[in-house]
Amino acid sequence: MITTELNYGDVYLVPKKTVVDSRKECDTSVQFGPRRFDMPIYPSNMKSVVDEETCEAFARLGWFYTMHRFNVDACRFTAAMQEKGLFASISVGVNDDTMQQLAELKAAGLTPEYITLDVANAWCVKAERMIKHIKQQFPGSFLIGGNIATAEAARDLESWGCDAIKAGIAGGRVCITKNKTGFHRPMVSTVKDCAAAVQVPVIADGGIVEHGDMAKALACGASMIMAGSLFAGYDESAGEIVEINGKHYKEYFGSASQFNKGAYVNVEGKKILVEYKGSIGKLLRELKEDLQSSVSYAGGRDLAALKSAAMIQVYR
């Protein structure tokens, strides 16, 4: 049987009566694990999107962040963030280098507030072993596991011990997984299925094109949203600036790209140039204004209103 599945661009939300006098009254904050954050969206844990400065800036602003896991000393990073009075949110993989990093953290007596297990398909035995190991070694950390794209996978990750699950396979802007392997699920279907299947929060990862896609992801049941290309073009983003014919761009590359891996082996990502847009402050302000507006159209005062927003499919 072939089923029809939907992406953010295929749907819209149905407006309700607005109950606030100003969009400023709408609260976009979200409780995620042990902390509350100003907005339910954060930059992808990719080397071309976040570095230590990006993470520090987001934490200081009261936004969530996750450091990437590529050539990063998780122990040093955790200590540095916590010494600054900020929370530490690291990424790990499933191999021996991760076991080593976790052992170093343990020996140093450090507990990152958030740990993200970051692999392309976390519905696998290697991820199961690592999730159980992390839960056993770091019971005080909030563990995010990903990525997965089905209800069955979400239920498994929840049963293995994940405190939150990151959903989204092959929907990212620099993804070539769907071209190279044939596997992908559109984001609306992915997030709806996964969020309905588990009690723990679900993070909708990848595929955010328009600001309104945030509201759509939350209406699908997501508690948080991760985005890469949306955040990649700014001074505060980690990618290099490139000048072509007097115009400035920033490099944005996939974690599974040859550029990130340093070799053409199991490549499932590419490198692109995104428009350079200067300081990120204007984007962050606009994302918040747009989400406040979404909440007002949903007839509420906070993000809970979006959970009950009716969704319609648009035929093109």
Ligand SMILES: NC(=O)C1=CN([C@@H]2O[C@H](COP(=O)(O)OP(=O)(O)OC[C@H]3O[C@@H](n4cnc5c(N)ncnc54)[C@H](OP(=O)(O)O)[C@@H]3O)[C@@H](O)[C@H]2O)C=CC1
């Ligand atoms: N969200 C998405 O859709 C995707 C995201 N990515 C990102 O790219 C990065 C690289 O991830 P990843 O590809 O997991 O590579 P990693 O190098 O992180 O792989 C981790 C380990 O898992 C093994 N492994 C990876 N994929 C498979 C598989 N399909 N079957 C069996 N074993 C596997 C690898 O072995 P071996 O290499 O020998 O197979 C390796 O030992 C991550 O940051 C990930 O988030 C990548 C693709 C899709």
Ligand SMILES: Nc1nc2c(ncn2[C@@H]2O[C@H](COP(=O)(O)O)[C@@H](O)[C@H]2O)c(=O)[nH]1
């Ligand atoms: N298939 C691949 N997916 C990747 C790779 N590197 C990162 N990602 C995923 O994309 C999102 C960001 O998507 P965007 O649409 O917001 O730009 C990121 O969070 C990862 O889940 C990759 O090399 N291949």
